Amino acid sequence: MAEPDPPSSQLVGMLATGAWWVGLDEAQRGRVTAEVEERRFAGGTVVIRKGETIEAWTGVIDGLVKMSSMSAAGKSVTFTGIGPGGWFGEGSLLKSEPRKYDIVALRDTRIAWMPRATFEWLLSTSIAFNRFLLLQLNERLGQFIGMVEYERLLEPDARVARCLAELFNPHLYPGHRSELEISQEEIGYLSGVSRQRVNQALQVLVRGKLVEVEYGSIRIIDLAALRRYGS
DNA sequence: TCATTAAATTGTT
DNA sequence: AACAATTTAATGA
Numbered sequence: 001m002a003e004p005d006p007p008s009s010q011l012v013g014m015l016a017t018g019a020w021w022v023g024l025d026e027a028q029r030g031r032v033t034a035e036v037e038e039r040r041f042a043g044g045t046v047v048i049r050k051g052e053t054i055e056a057w058t059g060v061i062d063g064l065v066k067m068s069s070m071s072a073a074g075k076s077v078t079f080t081g082i083g084p085g086g087w088f089g090e091g092s093l094l095k096s097e098p099r100k101y102d103i104v105a106l107r108d109t110r111i112a113w114m115p116r117a118t119f120e121w122l123l124s125t126s127i128a129f130n131r132f133l134l135l136q137l138n139e140r141l142g143q144f145i146g147m148v149e150y151e152r153l154l155e156p157d158a159r160v161a162r163c164l165a166e167l168f169n170p171h172l173y174p175g176h177r178s179e180l181e182i183s184q185e186e187i188g189y190l191s192g193v194s195r196q197r198v199n200q201a202l203q204v205l206v207r208g209k210l211v212e213v214e215y216g217s218i219r220i221i222d223l224a225a226l227r228r229y230g231s
Numbered sequence: 232t233c234a235t236t237a238a239a240t241t242g243t244t
Numbered sequence: 245a246a247c248a249a250t251t252t253a254a255t256g257a
Contacts, residue, residue: 183239183240183241184240184241184242185239185240185241195240195241196242196243196244196245199241199242199243200242203242213241215239215240215241215250215251215252216239216240216241216251216252
């Protein structure tokens with residue numbers, strides 16, 4: 001389920017795409033590389049369960065996870081998806097609180113696992129790391145504020161559009177990706193829309209030249225237009 | 232390399 | 245939710 005692995009080249013590459021990495025000196029980079037490990041999760045399995053005390057800062061190397069909450073009745077509500085290059089869990093680490101949401105792998109996913117000690121050490125020694133966290137927290141705040149709006153007001157087309165825009169947020173998920181391997185079913189999970197409706201919405205977005213759809217993947221053409229879609 | 236088959240994904244109703 | 249069509253992946257000759 002979650003067996004540690006020696007650091008792969010992709011893990012190192014993923015670390016290097018983070019904006020905070022550039023601000024670290026050699027010694028700091030060395031310690032981070034030595035202490036971060038890689039863990040694999042099969043699709044559908046829980047990476048971090050709601051209520052668990054978090055002992056690591058975590059980032060997506062490869063794959064896709066969703067941040068969601070399950071009601072007692074078994075209904076799940078998804079808050080956001082996190083793709084390659086994205087980090088999460090800093091909130092729970094900073095507050096030393098148990099996680100408030102489940103993190104579930106939507107498909108086979110490799111996670112970069114930075115122990116709490118490493119995280120706190122970076123926090124107390126690197127200004128670049130602090131700046132990165134501030135930016136990330138601010139981005140997420142904006143993202144969730146926007147979500148309150150779209151959860152209630154927007155029609156399905158717009159919800160899918162904004163969901164995609166979030167997935168390609170350059171601050172939260174760096175690396176100049178314009179294409180993401182994600183099925184329409186997965187987009188449905190993330191945006192709270194049925195797969196069939198996702199299909200319809202995507203066709204509208206394709207006609208509007210906002211995205212291109214290929215088998216099993218989406219390419220973003222006009223990110224700015226996706227962001228403001230429906231408002 | 233090519234053909235066959237199974238599995239995943241998409242498009243439609 | 246069900247179904248058909250399409251694409252990909254896996255298998256073996």
